[in-house]
Amino acid sequence: MTSIGLPHPRVPESRDAPSLRWGIMGPGWIAERFTESIQAHTGQVIAAVGSRSLNRSKAFAEAFDIPAAYGSYEELAAAPDVDIVYVCTPHTGHHAAAVLAIDAGKHVLVEKPVGLDAAQAGDIAARAEAAGVFAAEAMWTFFLPKFDVIRQILDAGTLGTITTVVAEYGEHFDPSHRIFNPDLAGGPLLDLGTYPLALVTEVLGSPRYLWAVGQPHESGVNAQLSAIMQFDGGAQAVVNTHVHNFTPTAATIVGSKATLVIDGPFNMPGAFEIRFPDGSRLRHDEPAGGHFEGLHYEAAAVARAIAAGSTQSSERTLAASIRTLEVADEIRRQLGVVFPVPVTLLPSKENHE
Structure with missing residues (x-):
């Protein structure tokens, strides 16, 4: 690395x-x-x-x-x-x-x-x-080493004033996948869209204005959605997520001094670059990986926080999680996407999770 x-x-x-x-x-x-x-x-x-x-x-x-x-x-x-x-x-x-x-x-x-x-x-x-x-x-x-580097870059003001965040995430799923089940809050928003929305709200906070468009799926869930957001100070963000097919799952954070381009898939271990107007670049290289290479970081961070007497994670506070869901709620409101009434825990049964 x-x-x-x-x-x-x-x-x-x-x-x-x-x-x-x-x-x-x-x-x-x-x-x-x-x-x-x-x-x-x-x-x-x-x-x-x-x-x-x-x-x-x-x-x-x-x-x-x-x-x-x-x-x-x-x-x-x-x-x-x-x-x-x-x-x-x-x-x-x-x-x-x-x-x-x-x-x-x-x-x-x-x-x-x-x-x-x-x-x-x-x-x-x-x-x-x-x-x-x-x-x-x-x-x-947000627990991955590369995101700790990104956080330091943002905190240091290396990019200047953030003007734009663009992020997307699309995947292909077998028709039998639970993502097509309306009773399980299917559609791409919670499974895939939560990643670009979390990135946007982590970098820019809560939007002042939001406009969303959606496309239905024959199963009854949302198939695709896009949202444009504007924030205090004029910054904008664009997100797209869908269940049609795989995409690069890339993300870009644009600032007045430099642009940060995160290799896709941006939500997993991997590289990114800072690109300056004069053509120079700074690159963070680390092996690309998936869940096996990355999930252990969050478990270790949680264990360290609990051992230190903390009741929340600094990498992903509950306030940050709530903020992301507030944006998702507004997207659903505009698109008319209604999730089922949450099920209560049932007695022990021989059924699927």
């Missing part, structure tokens, strides 16, 4: 972070990636897994050598050998699962988005604060 003429990442080695005992709530695809990453790169311990299907929990536990498997979320939340619960249920279950863990006195790391809307995110934040436990959204991009 090199940063010629640029700040160096200040992210410590993940393996050096204090060890926590983690409980996985919802053994799906992202839980597999998370477990693989932290078992390979950290000293964190996956102590238990919980699902509404005991058979599924047992299969996950066997695959990853996890000592305890539970057939309900309630049992996992109550488990005495779990310090923190990683909530990775479908989006519609994030809020209820996080509340269950918080009420049991557990710290929580909730997969993005932390809630279906800003109200759910705010409720999680309030409950965690009242309980004195740690809570954060697993927006893993």
Whole structure:
């Protein structure tokens, strides 16, 4: 990893972070990636897994050598050998699962988005604060070493006054994917769009004005949306996200002194450049990677924060997560996209997550 003429990442080695005992709530695809990453790169311990299907929990536990498997979320939340619960249920279950863990006195790391809307995110934040436990959204991009370098560049004013942020994220999905299920808050906004929206709001804050356009999908979810935003001071942002096909997933931050171009996919480990008007460039190089190479950073950062007595993550505060969801809420309002009433946690059943 090199940063010629640029700040160096200040992210410590993940393996050096204090060890926590983690409980996985919802053994799906992202839980597999998370477990693989932290078992390979950290000293964190996956102590238990919980699902509404005991058979599924047992299969996950066997695959990853996890000592305890539970057939309900309630049992996992109550488990005495779990310090923190990683909530990775479908989006519609994030809020209820996080509340269950918080009420049991557990710290929580909730997969993005932390809630279906800003109200759910705010409720999680309030409950965690009242309980004195740690809570954060697993927006893993902001925990990566490259983003620590970007944060230092922005803080130092290297780009000058930020005028424009442009970011996009599109993917292709099999028709059977949950992203096409309206009952699971499908569509690209929460799965993909949350990344460009999080970047925009991280750099520019909350927009003063927002205009959104959308395209429906035959399944009943939103297929594509674009939004233009204007901020105090005149800065603008443009985002696009869709489920039609893969895109470069690139991002650009334009300033009065220089432009920062993040190689796609911008939300994963990889390189970026600062380009100056005179043609000179500064480049941060690091190996491109995916979830296996990157998810361990957020787990290690959470463990360090909890060991230090913090109840939030400086890399992704709950206020920042709420701000991003406020923008998503306004986009949905303009497009008429309505998510289902969040489901409550059900008793143990043999069904899918």
